[in-house]
Amino acid sequence: MAKHETPLLDQLESGPWPSFVSDLKQQAEVRAKNEAGVEFQIPQDAVEDLLGVLELSFKHGRTHWKHGGIVGVFGYGGGVIGRYCDQPKLFPGVEHFHTMRVAQPCGKYYKTSYLRELTKLWDFRGSGVTNMHGATGDIIFLGTTTPQLEEIFYTLTHDLNQDLGGSGSNLRTPADCLGSSRCQYACYDSNALCHFLTNEYQDELHRPAFPYKFKFKMDACPNGCVASIARSDMSFIGTWRDAIKVDQDAVNKYVENDPGYPANAGAHKGKDWGPFDIEKEVLALCPTKCMKFENKTLSIDNANCTRCMHCINTMPRALRIGDDRGCSILVGAKAPILDGAQMGSLLVPFVEVNPENDYEAITEVIESIWDWWMEEGKNRERLGELIMRQGFQKLLEVTGIDPQPQHVAYPRTNPYIFWKEDEVDGGWERDVVEYRKHHLR
Amino acid sequence: MSDLLDNKEAATQAVVDFLTKKAKNKSKFYIKDFYAIFPDDKPRAIKNVVNKMVQEGVLEFWSSGSTTMYGLKGGGKQHASEGEE
Numbered sequence: 001m002a003k004h005e006t007p008l009l010d011q012l013e014s015g016p017w018p019s020f021v022s023d024l025k026q027q028a029e030v031r032a033k034n035e036a037g038v039e040f041q042i043p044q045d046a047v048e049d050l051l052g053v054l055e056l057s058f059k060h061g062r063t064h065w066k067h068g069g070i071v072g073v074f075g076y077g078g079g080v081i082g083r084y085c086d087q088p089k090l091f092p093g094v095e096h097f098h099t100m101r102v103a104q105p106c107g108k109y110y111k112t113s114y115l116r117e118l119t120k121l122w123d124f125r126g127s128g129v130t131n132m133h134g135a136t137g138d139i140i141f142l143g144t145t146t147p148q149l150e151e152i153f154y155t156l157t158h159d160l161n162q163d164l165g166g167s168g169s170n171l172r173t174p175a176d177c178l179g180s181s182r183c184q185y186a187c188y189d190s191n192a193l194c195h196f197l198t199n200e201y202q203d204e205l206h207r208p209a210f211p212y213k214f215k216f217k218m219d220a221c222p223n224g225c226v227a228s229i230a231r232s233d234m235s236f237i238g239t240w241r242d243a244i245k246v247d248q249d250a251v252n253k254y255v256e257n258d259p260g261y262p263a264n265a266g267a268h269k270g271k272d273w274g275p276f277d278i279e280k281e282v283l284a285l286c287p288t289k290c291m292k293f294e295n296k297t298l299s300i301d302n303a304n305c306t307r308c309m310h311c312i313n314t315m316p317r318a319l320r321i322g323d324d325r326g327c328s329i330l331v332g333a334k335a336p337i338l339d340g341a342q343m344g345s346l347l348v349p350f351v352e353v354n355p356e357n358d359y360e361a362i363t364e365v366i367e368s369i370w371d372w373w374m375e376e377g378k379n380r381e382r383l384g385e386l387i388m389r390q391g392f393q394k395l396l397e398v399t400g401i402d403p404q405p406q407h408v409a410y411p412r413t414n415p416y417i418f419w420k421e422d423e424v425d426g427g428w429e430r431d432v433v434e435y436r437k438h439h440l441r
Numbered sequence: 442m443s444d445l446l447d448n449k450e451a452a453t454q455a456v457v458d459f460l461t462k463k464a465k466n467k468s469k470f471y472i473k474d475f476y477a478i479f480p481d482d483k484p485r486a487i488k489n490v491v492n493k494m495v496q497e498g499v500l501e502f503w504s505s506g507s508t509t510m511y512g513l514k515g516g517g518k519q520h521a522s523e524g525e526e
Contacts, residue, residue, distance in 0.1 A: 067505055146525055208509035209472070209492075
């Protein structure tokens with residue numbers, strides 16, 4: 001028998017999809033029975049009360065959670081998010097129900113034994129409810145009390161070799177795609193870069209440094225499986241500078257509808273799409289129309305290719321990414337809080353990704369941006385908003401990057417050009433005597 | 442680094458004085474508020490010193506989850522007011 005009646009939540013279980021309500025009910029039952037004999041360190045009925053407070057929120061049409069607080073682990077300014085229920089008498093099990101963010105491993109690779117260790121710890125010292133993974137990418141532990149925080153942190157760091165993730169005005173846990181560990185499209189090792197930046201900027205991850213949050217995300221190719229272009233203040237998207245590699249024999253196999261060469265590597269073969277048509281499915285869909293297929297030969301005007309990946313995705317056995325690889329850096333993506341939502345803007349069209357010199361070319365850009373944002377950013381202003389406020393040109397100045405055609409998003413709308421003194425021959429000073437020799441008063 | 446920021450005791454005193462003076466109106470401050478105490482220093486240097494004060498127990502963090510603020514340890518809303526010991 002459930003502790004609280006939850007008719008509104010029950011309705012959420014009636015749809016065709018898996019329901020978090022069913023999961024929570026299952027977890028509530030597991031805790032009630034406690035067949036594993038866990039010595040619960042927070043109230044055994046925490047999940048029952050979680051369901052109860054959610055039902056009440058649905059009934060009232062408003063939340064019963066309070067947000068934020070001084071909770072945390074010693075020396076860290078992030079990783080723990082305080083949550084308090086404003087109906088503690090009705091739901092004592094969730095009176096204090098803090099969230100912990102745990103840094104996910106690069107590429108989200110786990111051993112099952114490691115996952116068991118995590119869940120064992122969380123059943124013992126928390127509610128057992130997790131979110132794998134949160135929108136941030138972290139492993140999210142939902143619901144514990146303040147005295148448990150240091151205990152959990154100790155076990156994570158000492159026994160599981162595991163750090164907390166980022167929250168607050170910090171660098172957030174960097175997130176990456178699988179990269180070259182699994183993917184033939186990877187233009188750089190996103191796992192290695194993610195791991196390096198996580199270690200390099202430990203201080204920024206754990207101790208608040210910024211006007212607001214700051215996110216790195218790494219996509220090893222322009223397919224963008226982690227959507228870094230939309231989800232991070234600084235996005236590292238793999239690219240190449242030379243030509244797409246073409247295997248003409250394989251192109252013709254696709255054109256001949258050879259069964260060993262299914263379009264899109266067979267990803268959409270559940271439906272009959274008719275015979276493969278290179279004209280319709282590849283050439284016509286190229287955003288810059290830089291390809292043609294004549295006399296059984298595919299040619300690509302690589303100078304006009306925007307690396308959209310469509311042709312490579314469609315004919316993966318025939319087309320491969322180039323060999324001169326690196327990444328593009330885009331900046332300023334954000335969700336709508338102050339100004340509207342923004343996608344990232346291209347700042348560095350190509351940069352080498354070189355672990356040999358500790359990714360020097362990349363860290364140089366990161367640190368010049370941080371120095372500017374820390375100095376000029378207003379409270380709770382994201383990088384993207386600062387760029388909008390002070391201008392992309394200012395960003396180029398502070399990073400020491402020369403303007404390039406790739407920076408131009410659209411034709412200029414401002415007819416004025418304000419030159420700086422060092423951009424003008426002779427500066428602002430002039431020799432009046434010399435001037436008067438040629439111009440009478 | 443300015444002499445003030447470099448001198449741990451003087452820097453701590455300046456921060457405590459600043460926060461105490463404002464304590465009537467508010468108890469939590471943004472990192473940028475501390476820039477005004479050390480006008481000759483770079484944000485990164487100020488951040489390092491202020492975070493040290495948190496580790497030493499002079500200040501404490503307050504976090505909403507998205508934004509972090511700083512306050513004098515024990516000042517403003519505490520665990521106790523959330524029904525915690």
